[in-house]
Every structure is written in C-alpha cells, then in structure tokens.
Amino acid sequence: MRLNIFIVLLFTLYAEGHLLKCYRCTGIMGPCGNEEMSCSTEDAVCASQTTVQSIGNASQSVQTKNCFEPKMCVNGSVNLGITRTAITMQCCNTDLCNRRDASDLSSNPNGKQCYYCNKKSCLKKLSCAGTEDHCIKAKANSVSMSMTLKGCASRSMCDVLSQVSEVFTDVSCCQGNLCNSAKSITQNLLHLLTWPFISYIMFH
Template sequence: MKFLLSLGIIWTLLNTAEALDCLMCRDFPQCEDTFSGNCSSDELCATAAIRLQQMGSSLLINTKSCVPPSLCDVGNGTFSGSLGFMRVVGSVRCCDTDNCNSQTLPIPADQESNGFECYSCDSSTCRHKIQCVGVEDRCFNGNVTHWNTWAPTVHVFGCASSNLCVAFSHLSSASLPGFDLNGPNCCEGKLCN
C-alpha cells in the first residue's frame, strides 16, 4: 500500500505543470522596455512583430507576452489578414522555457497579390471584391459590436491566412478593448464569404 501511495505522489509531482516566466512589454507599441512576468500554468511565451496598415499609414507593433497554447497552433511564421481598408501582417514565435521570448522579430515585408479574392464590406454592402496578398488563402466573415449600445453591429469580411483562421477558430467570440467580436468564420475558395 505504501508503495502505491509513493508512486501516486511521485506521479503527481512529475505531472504538475509549472508556470513559465515570460518577458512582457512595459511600453507600446515598440516593446523596448520589458519585464519578466509569471504566466498561468497553461500558457506559453510568445513574441510577435505586427504591421497594421490603414489608409496609407502604418503602425509597427512589437510585443512579448503569455498566450494560450491554442494561439500557438498557428505555428511560428507569418500571418496576415485584410478587411480591404485595413491590413494586418505579422510574424509570431512561441516557446516553452522561461523568458525564451527575448528576441525581437522582423516586421514582415510588404506582400504581393496572390490572385485570391474575397468579399469585403464598404459603407453599403459586403460584396466589394478585394485582392488577397502573400499567405492570405482563406476568406472570412464576422461581426464587430462597439460596447456603446447606440453603435450598430458592423459586418467584417476579408482575406486571412490559414494560420490566422486557426487562431480565429479558438476565439469564436472575443472582447477587444471597447468591442465584441463574433466569429470570424473562415472558408476556403475564392469569394466564399
């Protein structure tokens, strides 16, 4: 009996997940000042470099943080998405040792049109065709609602990379500061959204 109890205790100790310490940003958007913070026991460390382009201007974002493993299912590499009037492209790297996210990734270069098309929304309809670029090989649709009750729900349609769709599938519904996001749902095939 003592032998079984000892095995049980050893098994429990060996299988207890220990939380990682990951680097996190004190400043936004460049993440030049970091600190080591404790993550939940079910999170990994990540570093990302993101370019947000909207109407001719760009915002470059570097970030380091703890993330759920489901968001690391996208793999280490480039992700991209476009709404027509706005595009986000980035690179991400996840890792699973203390403070392993110290590197700063390069911002991905501008991507070329790849011949794939999806629908996007303008002020009156969601049947505006847009050209997808680079790794964007899926179409998506979803809804964004502003927390102010007077603001209407906005439909969002566009292009996305397959790995961004994997991340979307783990969100299904999410809150961003000031907004609720329902979907997005991805599909394969030109203009399938």
C-alpha cells in the same frame, strides 16, 4: 498534522518554482525592453509578437513580449480592404526564451481575391496578400449594433476569430476565389474592428 502542512508547503514551493519566466514589454514603432516576469499558469508559453496594423497607406508596428496561452500562438493576417492586421508570433517554452523580436509577415499579393465591405456595400473585390489563403465573413459586435465584415484571411486567423465570441460571431471562411459572396449591405462602423481585435490578440 505537521507533516501534512509540510507536504502542502513543499508542493506549493515546487509548483511556483516551475512557472515559466518570460520577458514582458510593449514597444510602439520599434523594439521594446526586456522586463522579466513569471507566468501565472503552468501551461503558458513565452512569446514574442509583432503586430502590424495598416489603414490605407499608413501603418503602425507594435512589438509585444509576454506569457501567452499556447492556442493564441498564431501567425497570419486579416485584410478587410480598409484595414489589414498582420500578426507574427514566436512561441517557446523555456525560461526567457522570447528575447528576439518576431519578424514582419509578407504583404506581397498572392493572386487570390475576396469580397470586402466599404461603408456602402460588400460588392468590392480585394486582392489578398502573404498567407491569406481564405476568404472570411463575420459579424463584429459593438455596444449598440452588429456589422458584417468580409475580406481575406489566413487559416490560422479564421480559427482565432472563431474563438472571440465577445467580439465576433458567425465567422466563416472558404478557400475559393470570391467565395464569401457579394451580397450588398449597409456598413457604418467598420473602424471599430481595429483595436478590439488587436487588444484581444495581444492581451488574452
């Protein structure tokens, strides 16, 4: 019995000793600090993430460092006309390897066009930028209603949004110009997309 207890304790100490250590911090409009933390699972990776949220001519940059699931290590952007979210992540799997901040993604036009929705319809055309090589269409769910969203997206962001079933449903992406259809619909709560999306990417 004592031998079994010893083996269990030894295994526990061994497992804990191999959890990855990462830097953890969040910085608004600039670099963040470098607090150390141990990841809670063995398959986690260290990541440095830069999220740039643009609404009209205003933008906000958030630097984040933390432990992440490998599947959440993405680089790309989603542009919905009124708001654009661009995420750059650098992921690594050695202790404290996420010291360096991730750089911003390009926002230069790339020649592709997709439809997007304003408060009245989805008949507007949007010029895509950077790595946004797909048109996207999805439904965003709030507490009291569901709304259709359209715009430009990087392929990697299409994949991520498809996994966020508690926020987005019926996510579909296509590659041709204006391939996400021009069907006119009424929109009311487009601004609700912004922070639920960022919060999921940053903290899940």
